[in-house]
Amino acid sequence: MTFVAGGHHLTMCVGGAQEDVDFHTKLLGMRLIKRTVLFDGTTPVYHLYYSNQNGEPGSILTTFPFGQAGIKGRRGTNQSKEILLSVPEDSIDFWRRRLENGNVETRTLERFGTERLAFQHPAGIDYQFVAVAGDPREGYRGTDVPQEFAIHGAYGMGVDCFSPEANVEFIKDFFTHNDVLTDGDSYQVTIGAENSGGVCEMNVNRHESQGSWIYGDGTIHHFALNMGDAENQDAVKLEIEGSGYTDISELKDRKYFKSVYVRSPSGSLFELAITDEAGGWNCDESPEELGTKFQLPGKFESRREEILSQLETIEA
Numbered sequence: 660m661t662f663v664a665g666g667h668h669l670t671m672c673v674g675g676a677q678e679d680v681d682f683h684t685k686l687l688g689m690r691l692i693k694r695t696v697l698f699d700g701t702t703p704v705y706h707l708y709y710s711n712q713n714g715e716p717g718s719i720l721t722t723f724p725f726g727q728a729g730i731k732g733r734r735g736t737n738q739s740k741e742i743l744l745s746v747p748e749d750s751i752d753f754w755r756r757r758l759e760n761g762n763v764e765t766r767t768l769e770r771f772g773t774e775r776l777a778f779q780h781p782a783g784i785d786y787q788f789v790a791v792a793g794d795p796r797e798g799y800r801g802t803d804v805p806q807e808f809a810i811h812g813a814y815g816m817g818v819d820c821f822s823p824e825a826n827v828e829f830i831k832d833f834f835t836h837n838d839v840l841t842d843g844d845s846y847q848v849t850i851g852a853e854n855s856g857g858v859c860e861m862n863v864n865r866h867e868s869q870g871s872w873i874y875g876d877g878t879i880h881h882f883a884l885n886m887g888d889a890e891n892q893d894a895v896k897l898e899i900e901g902s903g904y905t906d907i908s909e910l911k912d913r914k915y916f917k918s919v920y921v922r923s924p925s926g927s928l929f930e931l932a933i934t935d936e937a938g939g940w941n942c943d944e945s946p947e948e949l950g951t952k953f954q955l956p957g958k959f960e961s962r963r964e965e966i967l968s969q970l971e972t973i974e975a
Contacts, residue, residue: 665855
């Protein structure tokens, strides 16, 4: 039987690199654990990774700062639209005050029986803090955010769909047997284990035009799921292809994990990821050094100075 363990990471395209680092580390109190580059294409673009204390699958946010490249995305329907982060129960008031003191507008709401705080990344991407009781993942300790309020990790992803039924069917067929919940025009399903960053929420959006799927400032690129191991990853890929979903990639080596990408019926992109024995965050830095040095895959190492000269300087 194939399986999905839960979430692996969430990836978005933002504007300036320094602005992004400041937002995630200084305001949200997350840990910068890796600074490298986008492995696709020819234009040098940072790939930045943020996590909780331990960086386990399902706790990671990653960003591509496309501001310097001047490439803008178009927000719309049939696209991933919301970054959902798990925070401790009773922490929403703390985060509302902290964000508003940082000149970030907030809005409280309740969805699927959870208290939430909505706000935006400087690039315009929608975020929500979701108050969760009993999430065992450890918030980052090296920040001024008190431990009792620190971000546990990802909660999941919000996806806008013109017609969500096909996407619900896709997720149920290949990723989970968990029940689908509804709240108004929104559907929610948990992929994998509880508190693993695998919640997918699908929101009906018929008033916006089609959003872009390219890399571009201001948009979310993909929702990565944890396939556990290579054998299971390959089996899930074969199941999806065998059902006729041929918009699926070959295996890609991302150094820290290996991935396959599939376009869902709603247009949102899912990544089927594994962290194998050759990868992981510690393959090129010790746990204490994570995020302190600029890392490159071997094929780019000979161009280190050239690549660095084309990127913004980051102060973390």
